[in-house]
Amino acid sequence: MSNINLIIEERPRNIGNFMVGRLLPFQTKRMVGPFIFIDHMGPAKLSAGENLDIPPHPHIGLSTLTYLFEGNIMHKDSLGTAIEIKPGQVNWMTAGKGIVHSERTPDNLRNSEKTLHGLQIWVALPKQLEDMAPSFFHANEDELPTWENDGVSYTLVAGEIAGKKSPVPVYSPLYFLQLKSENRQTIKLGNDLYGEVGLYILEGSIESDGTTFQPKELLVANDSKLCEFTMNAHTTVYFFGGEPFPEERFIYWNFVATSQQRIELAKAKWQAQQFEPVPGETDFVPLPPENLHLKART
Template identity: 65%
Template sequence: MSNIQLIIEERAADIGKFLVGRLLPFRQKRMIGPFIYLDHMGPVKLNAREQMDIRPHPHIGLSTLTFLFEGSIMHRDSLGNAVEIQPGAVNWMTAGKGIVHSERTPDYLRDSEKIMHGLQIWVALPKDLEQMEPEFFHIEAQQLPTWEEGELQFKLVAGEVMGHRSAVPVYSPLYMLEIKSKQKQTVDLEGKLFGESGLYILGGGIESEGNQFGPKQILVAKDTSLCAFTIEANSTIYIFGGEAFPEERFIDWNFVASDKELIRKAKENWEAQAFAKVPGDEEEFVPYPTFPKK
């Protein structure tokens, strides 16, 4: 019997000047553990006239995780943080009761060609922490645990698993694990994972129970205790998941909450421009989007 419950294909989503590959949420699987949103951004080549300019926008009820493979992003937020995100580092921003941030091409790169490529992820907060004070942490690449098992290379981007713990300060039991292999071999994670688990193929491929799977797919496991597969040569995959929450989570624009009333209040506060401003990036206001009625 197959251990693959669901195969999610990457779908194109327009975020202004960028097309990203949206993976979560999916109509048949809204969350994987506490992970509620996953976008694969790029790779996209920008010329000297093209920039990444995601204007200040709000969040509640979640933590955002930005992880770049190529390129650079200047992060600014309403707590006063101004940090350049470079490949391999992790930006971990916890919105809690409310935060505003912008993501832009750094000034020194705006007159040159550049490539943008990375993952942008939302992790829902436990119900009792949805209204916590906002926080921001930047974890450099060298702070992330890395190890080898045979010919497999592991990196723990966030969470705790397999006896390792990332420096990213998460708020519920979860994991985001990078696995790389230069040669075809078996990956046996039986008994090493917990909760719900998804496997995202960034490059290369895997084989499971006679089936081949390639890039831009998420495979959702039925049973994480039975997670074993063959990884193809020169592949990079990400396994992510953790303990699911007992309550449903609602998403409306950039807001996540277990209570729709929290989302309604956040929407009112944003339209009234009652959220804190982003120092150094106060000029632009993104209106709450109007969605077409179905």
């Protein structure tokens, strides 16, 4: 019997002046553990003068994780953070009761050709931490736990698994794990995984129960303890998941909350321009239409 409960293919979405592949939320699977939103950016070739420009926008009730494979993004937020995100680094911003940030092509790259490729992820906060103070954490590539086993390279981007722990300050039991294989290998992770688990294929392919799965597919397991599959040569996959929350989550725009009331308060606060601004940024993005409101059930 197959251990694959659901196969989710990337769906194109426009996030302003940039197209992404949306993985979560999905119509029949809104969350995997605490992971509530995943976008695959690119790979996109941007010409000179063609740039990523996501103006200041607010978040509540979540942490954002930006992980780049290629390219650079300048992150600025209302805490005064201004840092360039480079491939292999982890950008972890916790919104809590509210934060505002912008994401743009760095000034030194705006008039040259460049490539942008990576993952942008939202992790919902536990109910008791929804109103925590916002914070920001940045980890360099060499700070992340890495190891090899039977020719497979592992990098723990966030969370805790297999006796390893990332320095990224997560707020519930979770993992975000990269696997890279240069040769065909059988992978058995069932003893290390916990909670709900998703597997995203970035490049290459995997085989499970006689079926081959290709890039841009997200597989959701029935039982994390039964995770066994074959990675073909030159394959990169990401495991993500963890313990699900007992409460449902609501999503409206960039807001995540355990109640609609929290969403409404955040909307009113943003419209009244009462969020702390991003230093040096003056753009204001109005609230989107109500039909972007989603109920995200675990």
